[in-house]
Amino acid sequence: xxxxxxxxxxxxxxxxxxxxxxxxxxxxxxxxxxxxxxxxxxxxxxxxxxxxxxxxxxxxxxxxxxxxxxxxxxxxxxxxxxxxxxxxxxxxxxxxx
Numbered sequence: 001x002x003x004x005x006x007x008x009x010x011x012x013x014x015x016x017x018x019x020x021x022x023x024x025x026x027x028x029x030x031x032x033x034x035x036x037x038x039x040x041x042x043x044x045x046x047x048x049x050x051x052x053x054x055x056x057x058x059x060x061x062x063x064x065x066x067x068x069x070x071x072x073x074x075x076x077x078x079x080x081x082x083x084x085x086x087x088x089x090x091x092x093x094x095x096x097x
Contacts, residue, residue: 010044012051027056046075 006015006023013030015023028050033043049071055061061068 011047014051014056027051027060042075042079045078046071049074 001016001018003026004015004017004023006013006025008030013023013028014026016026017023028047033047033050036043038046050056050068053064053067053071055064055067055071
C-alpha cells in the first residue's frame with residue numbers, strides 16, 4: 001500500500017492506494033466541513049488548509065489544537081483578502097460612473 005494525495009471535487013485528501021488502485025481516504029474526513037454549514041468555496045478552502053497542515057483525524061486535532069486555530073485563521077484571512085479586493089473593485093467602479 002502507498003500513501004498519496006487524492007483530489008475529489010477540488011478537495012485534497014491523504015489516501016492509501018491498495019494494490020488494485022482503490023483509494024482509501026485517511027483524512028480529512030469527507031463531508032466534515034460541510035457539516036458546519038459553510039458556504040463554498042470557503043468550505044473547500046478550509047478543508048484544503050486542514051489537509052496541508054496535517055489535521056486529518058481527531059487524534060491530530062487533539063495533538064494540534066493550535067494548528068486547528070491557525071487553520072481557521074488562515075481560511076478567514078483568505079476570505080478577508082477577497083472581501084478587500086471586492087471593496088477595491090467596487091470603489092473603482094463607483095469612481096468610473
